[in-house]
Amino acid sequence: MDAAAPTTLRKRPLSVRTSTSDGNGADGRRAPNDELGEPVSPSARLVEDFYIIVVIGAATPLNIPALRAGIEAQLARYPHFRSIQVTDKDGNLRWAPTTVNVEDQLICPALDPAAVAADPDKAVEDYVASLSTLPMDWSRPLWEFHLFDFPTSEATATAAIRVHHSLGDGMSLLTLLMACTRSAADPTRLPAMPPLPARTGAIYQRPRPSAGALAHVAWLWSFVVLAWHTVVDVVAFFATILCLRDPHTLFKRVNHAESQRKRIVHRSLSLDDVKFVKNAMKCTVNDVLVGITYAALSRYYFRKSGDTDKEIRVRSILLVNLRPTTSLHACVNMIESGKGSDVKWGNKLGFIILPFFIGKHSDPLDYVRKAKKVVDRKKSSLEVVFTHLAAEVILKVFGLKAAAAIFHRMISHTTISFSSMTGPVEQVEFCGHPVVFIAPSGYGPPEALTVNYQSYVNTIMVNLALDEAQFPDCHELLDDFAESLARIKDAASSLGKQHRKT
Secondary structure, eight states: OOTTOGGGSOOOOOOOOEEOTTSOOTTSSOOOGGGSOOBOOHHHHHTTTOEEEEEEEESSOOOHHHHHHHHHHHHTTOGGGGEEEEEOTTSOEEEEEOOOOHHHHEEOOOOOHHHHHHOHHHHHHHHHHHHTTSOOOTTSOSEEEEEEOSOOSSOSEEEEEEEEGGGBOHHHHHHHHHHHEEESSOTTSOOOOOOOOOOOSGGGOOOOTTSOHHHHHHHHHHHHHHHHHHHHHHHHHHHHHHTOOOOOOTTSOSOSSSOOOEEEEEEEEEHHHHHHHHHHHTOOHHHHHHHHHHHHHHHHHHHHHOOOSOOEEEEEEEEEEOSOTTHHHHHHHHHHTTOGGGSOOBOOEEEEEEEEEEOOOSSTHHHHHHHHHHHHHHHSSOHHHHHHHHHHHHHHHHOHHHHHHHHHHHHHTSOEEEEEEOOOSSOEEETTEEEEEEEEEEEOSSOSEEEEEEEETTEEEEEEEEETTTOTTHHHHHHHHHHHHHHHHHHHHHHHHHHHHO
8 A cells, every 4th residue: 555645634625716706705605805805916826836845853752732732822823824715706816714623734644554664754755745646625724734643764753734835935934933933942932043144246335435436436337237137137037938948858847738746855964064165165055055956966967867078057946035134033023022914924936047057077166166156146136026026017917827827838948946945043843842854845836856955953954846757766866965065065175175285
């Protein structure tokens, strides 16, 4: 018996869309517009087929009553998590408050005991993969907890949280996580927040009034460069929608017309090693992560393809949060002070088309150098703002179907989805359960490979969502990420020794 067989799920109706256009709501009563919540945002409608899955490991066995009580206590803070999507009498999607039975949202699958005993890690992995083929019930809030109360190699117990992307982007959900957890060292306080990122770039380095004329001219010139780069990126954006395609590689999805079952896997890397490389190369953590990805994909490609030595340029869709850098800290404080209704939930994302280079380098640090050059170039552009506004305008002018078709076409013309997020910097507890790892990923984008990085305490998790049929050896690709970081760190160590000698 397959440990991930869909029959192990608690029986649920298939995915349905609730409507009030005939005068009835989800519970059969009339639901006038003035009883409904805010409209579903255009960006949330654009990700209608996108889902987020967060796998969380606990250091203790699951206490189901405590977990249920903790979730019930938090629900009042988050309107979308106690709402469903309905169509009002004007034909518009809106959030409608509903009564939530937390028991319906907690699922304890009855996995095959023999499969769990033989390989508990694979039993959880197989089950999570099956979620990518199972619909959610749209007559209930679009979130659910799948609970595995048995030990794996990474944790004493595991939970897989499935959330529809319309409930929020990564920053929204990180805000929710931070507000729902407490420090494991001191459960009376919130966990320590990630430090605010520093603004870098020439446009942020406004010279002092006492600086010379040349410094002011250089600063003003940086705005000209910003405008030029934005124009170039906007042209590339429209070219990608119309005709510009990535070359076919083993990373590119073979069949965009069919929905593929996703295998969702992760591997823990040392955040200290990443920071060591960052300091040695005088770059950012994101530069290092992009460099690691270049190196890992290159190792996998040349091993599988048999090619000897050539460079291939593909592109990724890099999701970028458009909220102010202070919003995470401010939102968590608002929630804690009882002003959670003032927090702007939902999706506020733009994206960048980021080049990825597959090639062989004798010096592993060349992957990081190339990544830094590419990322620095993209920082000097307003592409992310334009893509966000373009998505909003296209959706309002042409409608959901046309906007979704355009979005699908753009993604299918690229190769990879990529993102990275910063998580809690100290161990946290969720409803009394110490958390040992956090591994977010998702499914829905029409691409064969999605790469996501998530930091937590002193580790960084690389999370892959892959078409199962196209990547039957997905764990080999995970090994390539770990090996690439090890080689890059060794090269950075040698670089430091050379600097000390000179």
